[in-house]
Amino acid sequence: xxxxTWKWVVETGPSVLKESREFVSGLILNLALxxxxxxxxxxxxxxxxxxxxxxxxxxxxFLSAALFTPLPVDxxxxxxWDSEPTPAQPLALLPPVYWRNIKFVSGKAVGSAIFxxxxxxxxxxxxxxxxxxxxxxxLAIAGIALFQLRRVWQHFIIDQSYRHKSPADAMxxxxxxxxxxxxxxxxxxxxxxVVLVGIAFAMDTDLDSPLILLTYLIPMGVIRAWIGxxxxxxxxxxxxxx
Numbered sequence: 351x352x353x354x355t356w357k358w359v360v361e362t363g364p365s366v367l368k369e370s371r372e373f374v375s376g377l378i379l380n381l382a383l384x385x386x387x388x389x390x391x392x393x394x395x396x397x398x399x400x401x402x403x404x405x406x407x408x409x410x411x412f413l414s415a416a417l418f419t420p421l422p423v424d425x426x427x428x429x430x431w432d433s434e435p436t437p438a439q440p441l442a443l444l445p446p447v448y449w450r451n452i453k454f455v456s457g458k459a460v461g462s463a464i465f466x467x468x469x470x471x472x473x474x475x476x477x478x479x480x481x482x483x484x485x486x487x488x489l490a491i492a493g494i495a496l497f498q499l500r501r502v503w504q505h506f507i508i509d510q511s512y513r514h515k516s517p518a519d520a521m522x523x524x525x526x527x528x529x530x531x532x533x534x535x536x537x538x539x540x541x542x543x544v545v546l547v548g549i550a551f552a553m554d555t556d557l558d559s560p561l562i563l564l565t566y567l568i569p570m571g572v573i574r575a576w577i578g579x580x581x582x583x584x585x586x587x588x589x590x591x592x
Contacts, residue, residue: 380571387563390486394563398473404494405527411498415506416455416520417447423518451517462528530577538569
């Protein structure tokens with residue numbers, strides 16, 4: 351019986367770890383934010399800035415990857431998608447980009463850019479550090495950039511896997527955090543802020559205290575881990591680009 355259990359663990363363990371990797375990554379990233387609040391005394395604005403920069407980095411790397419994918423988008427009609435794509439290779443060291451991908455990506459990215467901009471403007475306007483960006487925030491941003499570069503390498507670059515993908519595949523990765531941001535804004539930021547503002551008026555509570563900030567970060571972590579557990583390359587996370 352013990353031998354059978356060990357054999358089952360050996361056979362199924364790697365697949366379970368692979369499937370749960372993004373879920374664990376979401377937990378780790380949110381734990382890093384909690385650590386920043388507890389150890390480095392990050393404010394709510396600093397957390398929001400880090401999170402929005404993370405979304406910007408994700409969109410930058412994966413929308414860039416979408417430009418190199420030669421396969422057509424499913425269920426899209428038109429001469430551009432029914433024929434071989436027209437490549438352009440401005441740099442010899444990079445794979446060719448496709449004009450139809452540039453038009454498709456730019457058109458679909460407008461809506462998310464407007465939403466992200468609407469959230470970003472009030473946050474950035476309230477973030478004016480006296481002595482510049484702190485070292486801890488800079489390290490967090492650098493870690494996010496390296497992590498997302500590893501993801502795009504894993505899913506699109508290694509073994510030139512972008513050759514077997516369409517721009518919609520990369521855009522699903524890029525737009526997943528936009529969906530995440532919407533859910534966090536509607537189900538965490540708005541209701542928690544209303545409750546905390548009421549408590550602050552009633553009890554004269556400091557809204558920048560670590561305990562108060564954790565009331566944002568814990569439910570944010572739940573949503574981020576859930577979104578992270580959905581695989582953009584399967585039907586777990588299905589976004590329509592038609």
